[in-house]
Amino acid sequence: MAEAVHPSMEVDIVCVGFGPAAGGFLTTLARALEKAPQAPWCASRAAPGMPLQVVCYERADDLGFGVSGVVTRARAMRASFPDLDAAQIPLAHPVRHEEILYLQDPVGASRRSRPLRAADWCLRRAGGVLPYADWALRLPYVPGFLRKTDGLLFSVGQFSQWVAAQLLAGGLVQVWPGTPVAAPLIEQNAVVGVRLADQGTDRHGRPAAGYLPGMDVRAALTVVADGPFGPVGRQLDARFGMPAGHHQREWAVGMKMVVDLPAHSALLPGTVIHTFGYPEPEIFGFVYVLAEGIASMGIFVPSWLDSPLRAPYRYLQHWLQHPALWRHVQGGAMRSWGAKSLLESGVRGEPHLVGDGYARIGEGSGTTNVLTGSGIDEAWASGVLLAEGVIELLQAGAPFTRENLERAYVARRRQSWIEREGQQAASARDGFQRGFVAGLVGMGLAGLTRGRLRVRGRSLRPYERVPALAAYCAGRIDSEQLEAARRQAAAEGTGLHDILMSRAGWPEIPLDGRLLVSHQDALLLGGKVQAPAGYADHVVFVDPALCAACDNKLCIEACSGQAITPGSGGVPQFDRDKCIHCGACLWNCTRARGPGDERTNVEFRAGAGGLHSAEN
Amino acid sequence: MAGGYQIVVCGTLVPDPLQTLEPVMGTQGPGLKNETMLPAVLDPWAAHALYEAAALARQHPGSSVWLVSVGPRARLQQLMMSVAQKVPFQLVACDGSASGFTDAMEVAGVLAEAIGRIQGLDRERLLLFGGCASASRDAGATLQIVGEQLGITEQFMAVDELLVQPTGELRLKERIEGGQYLVSVCAGPPVVVGWATGNLPEPPNNPQVGMLNMRGILPALQQARAVQVGVGSAVYASVSIPEQRRATRVVRDLSPAAIAAELAAWIRS
Numbered sequence: 001m002a003e004a005v006h007p008s009m010e011v012d013i014v015c016v017g018f019g020p021a022a023g024g025f026l027t028t029l030a031r032a033l034e035k036a037p038q039a040p041w042c043a044s045r046a047a048p049g050m051p052l053q054v055v056c057y058e059r060a061d062d063l064g065f066g067v068s069g070v071v072t073r074a075r076a077m078r079a080s081f082p083d084l085d086a087a088q089i090p091l092a093h094p095v096r097h098e099e100i101l102y103l104q105d106p107v108g109a110s111r112r113s114r115p116l117r118a119a120d121w122c123l124r125r126a127g128g129v130l131p132y133a134d135w136a137l138r139l140p141y142v143p144g145f146l147r148k149t150d151g152l153l154f155s156v157g158q159f160s161q162w163v164a165a166q167l168l169a170g171g172l173v174q175v176w177p178g179t180p181v182a183a184p185l186i187e188q189n190a191v192v193g194v195r196l197a198d199q200g201t202d203r204h205g206r207p208a209a210g211y212l213p214g215m216d217v218r219a220a221l222t223v224v225a226d227g228p229f230g231p232v233g234r235q236l237d238a239r240f241g242m243p244a245g246h247h248q249r250e251w252a253v254g255m256k257m258v259v260d261l262p263a264h265s266a267l268l269p270g271t272v273i274h275t276f277g278y279p280e281p282e283i284f285g286f287v288y289v290l291a292e293g294i295a296s297m298g299i300f301v302p303s304w305l306d307s308p309l310r311a312p313y314r315y316l317q318h319w320l321q322h323p324a325l326w327r328h329v330q331g332g333a334m335r336s337w338g339a340k341s342l343l344e345s346g347v348r349g350e351p352h353l354v355g356d357g358y359a360r361i362g363e364g365s366g367t368t369n370v371l372t373g374s375g376i377d378e379a380w381a382s383g384v385l386l387a388e389g390v391i392e393l394l395q396a397g398a399p400f401t402r403e404n405l406e407r408a409y410v411a412r413r414r415q416s417w418i419e420r421e422g423q424q425a426a427s428a429r430d431g432f433q434r435g436f437v438a439g440l441v442g443m444g445l446a447g448l449t450r451g452r453l454r455v456r457g458r459s460l461r462p463y464e465r466v467p468a469l470a471a472y473c474a475g476r477i478d479s480e481q482l483e484a485a486r487r488q489a490a491a492e493g494t495g496l497h498d499i500l501m502s503r504a505g506w507p508e509i510p511l512d513g514r515l516l517v518s519h520q521d522a523l524l525l526g527g528k529v530q531a532p533a534g535y536a537d538h539v540v541f542v543d544p545a546l547c548a549a550c551d552n553k554l555c556i557e558a559c560s561g562q563a564i565t566p567g568s569g570g571v572p573q574f575d576r577d578k579c580i581h582c583g584a585c586l587w588n589c590t591r592a593r594g595p596g597d598e599r600t601n602v603e604f605r606a607g608a609g610g611l612h613s614a615e616n
Numbered sequence: 617m618a619g620g621y622q623i624v625v626c627g628t629l630v631p632d633p634l635q636t637l638e639p640v641m642g643t644q645g646p647g648l649k650n651e652t653m654l655p656a657v658l659d660p661w662a663a664h665a666l667y668e669a670a671a672l673a674r675q676h677p678g679s680s681v682w683l684v685s686v687g688p689r690a691r692l693q694q695l696m697m698s699v700a701q702k703v704p705f706q707l708v709a710c711d712g713s714a715s716g717f718t719d720a721m722e723v724a725g726v727l728a729e730a731i732g733r734i735q736g737l738d739r740e741r742l743l744l745f746g747g748c749a750s751a752s753r754d755a756g757a758t759l760q761i762v763g764e765q766l767g768i769t770e771q772f773m774a775v776d777e778l779l780v781q782p783t784g785e786l787r788l789k790e791r792i793e794g795g796q797y798l799v800s801v802c803a804g805p806p807v808v809v810g811w812a813t814g815n816l817p818e819p820p821n822n823p824q825v826g827m828l829n830m831r832g833i834l835p836a837l838q839q840a841r842a843v844q845v846g847v848g849s850a851v852y853a854s855v856s857i858p859e860q861r862r863a864t865r866v867v868r869d870l871s872p873a874a875i876a877a878e879l880a881a882w883i884r885s
Contacts (some may be wrong), residue, residue, distance in 0.1 A: 007824070009823060011823050018740070043651050053827075055827070057823075061698070062632075062655050062694070062697075062698060063694065063697070065655070090652060090653050091653070095736070158653060161694065163691065165690050165694065165695075168693050168694070168697065169690075169837075170692065171830075171834040174697075174826070174827070175697060176697060176701060176821070176823065176826055177697055177698060178698055178701075178821060179701070179823070196821075196823065199820035199821065200820055209817065210819075210820060212820040212822070215822075215824070217823060244653055278617065290752075309747050523635065525636070528632065528634035528635060528640055528655075530634060532818075533817075533818075534820065605677070612632050612634060612635075612655055613655070614653060614654075614655050615650075615653055
């Protein structure tokens with residue numbers, strides 16, 4: 001078959017992905033362009049006679065889809081918007097109250113170590129003198145490093161739309177949703193733009209009706225802001241490698257729902273509740289009350305939960321029913337739902353930030369601070385810093401070479417608070433490599449000493465952490481029951497986790513059709529998940545033989561949308577119409593692509609569709 | 617046609633199809649709960665009309681396509697980012713409500729006036745396109761009324777095909793009951809064509825088309841005239857949604873035949 005001819009167009013700056021980082025970058029750049037529209041540096045080189053041509057391509061079907069509710073100190077955002085008023089943004093509210101709850105296990109199914117069980121027993125006995133109620137202990141204070149005093153709670157979806165509206169009204173930059181970027185264009189080790197995804201293909205990427213080869217968008221500068229599992233960033237990592245000692249091994253999938261609280265709920269707008277300890281000790285949770293009667297609630301299921309049954313949706317439902325939370329939400333209704341993978345390696349996951357013709361910002365560039373539990377503000381700040389550097393280079397008429405970008409952007413970043421706080425957080429979670437209690441102690445030490453003290457732990461690749469199913473179930477489910485479960489799951493075309501969790505003592509979920517709904521109903525009622533026709537599958541099992549031989553298909557169990565199910569010949573099948581683009585399959589695959597490879601056997605490519613809710 | 621057609625498409629935003637809608641009565645009259653947060657798309661019927669218009673314009677050099685929309689300016693601006701990469705068009709924007717709780721006559725008046733203001737519009741080359749069932753989530757009468765206000769008496773509704781004959785005549789297939797088509801031939805413009813789904817797939821996103829369209833879309837949004845629709849003239853005694861149809865049940869070991877029977881009973885009800 002003849003190779004497709006890709007049409008081409010020239011712009012000055014192309015940005016991949018529209019999230020907080022790109023928002024910060026484009027906002028800062030657009031303001032500078034607005035102030036000096038006639039200045040020579042604002043003129044386009046790609047289109048002589050025109051102003052600087054800046055375009056941003058976002059994979060999701062609309063701006064603000066597929067992101068999450070957050071609590072943030074909003075330092076960088078406020079610097080960009082000094083008059084920022086939460087009332088301007090739907091579902092935004094100043095932080096009014098913060099607390100941390102340690103959740104005990106009211107059902108007896110959680111996998112807790114003996115010391116933890118003993119501690120739980122003591123807490124229950126001492127409940128009369130401690131702030132203990134509903135199987136939860138309210139911690140006496142929130143450590144300073146976690147506190148978000150004077151911060152904001154908001155829906156990133158709504159915030160993104162608000163930012164986009166201002167950008168688009170100015171007309172100096174263009175942001176195009178529904179346009180996945182397939183790959184960077186690399187010539188002689190320089191990035192010269194991006195290639196958009198082919199359209200009008202079958203699921204295997206073969207030309208079909210209406211075939212349009214992905215356009216090559218050539219630019220002097222490519223800004224990579226496509227997140228931690230974006231195809232452009234990952235291909236750059238594959239091509240240029242990671243800096244020595246850096247790796248992206250710590251992940252979590254954050255799954256949450258936006259809930260219409262019942263009338264009796266006493267939760268007030270601006271309330272922040274952090275939880276830990278349940279449904280498994282390693283699973284952290286959050287409640288953000290975004291507005292009167294509306295809360296964003298969810299959990300983080302991390303890669304250091306050493307389980308072959310990391311099933312975020314089932315865990316989310318158990319967490320929601322914990323008595324300390326259920327009393328607030330019983331009778332409520334799901335209004336939105338979604339999930340997303342978070343890169344929790346922090347500065348250790350930082351890739352090469354710049355190269356000839358490109359620069360990286362946002363979560364994929366290692367901005368997330370795992371100690372303070374903050375990422376949005378850091379991502380925004382990284383975008384602002386890059387924009388300041390880019391403006392400097394444009395004004396100087398300097399090309400976007402690695403050296404120039406190092407000087408104009410990386411140097412700024414090294415001197416910023418993102419770097420300082422990121423370094424303090426670098427080792428904060430190492431303790432979790434050794435267990436839950438060690439992890440908590442490590443976080444506390446790192447937080448209270450600004451990173452000077454820590455608990456050491458050896459970082460493993462995610463696929464190295466997952467125990468065999470039989471070993472994990474030992475003592476709870478015998479081999480005969482396990483085989484029966486395998487047969488049942490194969491017959492029903494489902495994962496194993498629901499069967500095995502029920503057998504391990506987790507109660508059945510009392511579905512009510514409003515708040516506790518089936519997983520598939522969550523896709524439709526909450527996520528409004530859709531996938532446009534004409535795109536190839538973006539989840540690809542690279543070596544089917546590896547999958548066929550795999551007896552620990554965590555990709556199926558961990559899939560946030562039940563889009564990956566058992567397939568013929570042992571190779572999982574992928575249903576693009578159900579995928580919410582959370583990226584969990586990428587790091588939950590239990591097979592390395594090759595010996596010692598950091599990559600798993602799952603490849604996450606460019607794809608359109610996914611969540612259609614902007615409230616997340 | 618010599619000089620090409622001048623095709624005006626009426627259409628605006630509607631909530632993205634899977635969204636949960638809940639009407640509420642506000643101080644300005646009825647609206648949708650959380651409407652400002654609901655993702656929106658171009659009304660699918662109007663979108664088909666727009667794609668058909670673009671295809672026709674491509675076949676007839678010299679043709680032009682306008683999209684005339686009534687909607688909140690900020691929402692229209694966002695909508696354009698999803699639509700403008702599809703096909704070339706010029707936008708005529710009117711800044712007003714697209715809540716769906718608007719009177720068809722009122723909206724039609726606004727649209728007809730906006731069309732009348734398009735400079736250089738040649739009535740003898742005019743094809744007025746829109747969705748057959750809606751131009752702004754209303755009773756489905758808007759397009760016909762716009763046509764009447766513009767004095768266009770040749771009107772075709774639920775059209776799936778428009779073919780230009782070698783003579784310049786237009787041959788149209790309208791859907792009628794029983795899965796049949798009514799085929800009509802008319803002499804030529806001006807005509808009103810309310811499209812059903814047509815036969816064209818959704819065009820792929822073309823970044824070059826998007827860049828080109830945006831040069832005109834942004835000024836059009838900035839010049840959008842504020843219009844009053846859905847405020848005051850119509851009184852809604854009450855608004856409600858149909859009875860909730862969705863119910864989650866967990867039923868095990870139900871045979872396919874039993875499931876089919878239950879579905880059939882539900883459909884009949």
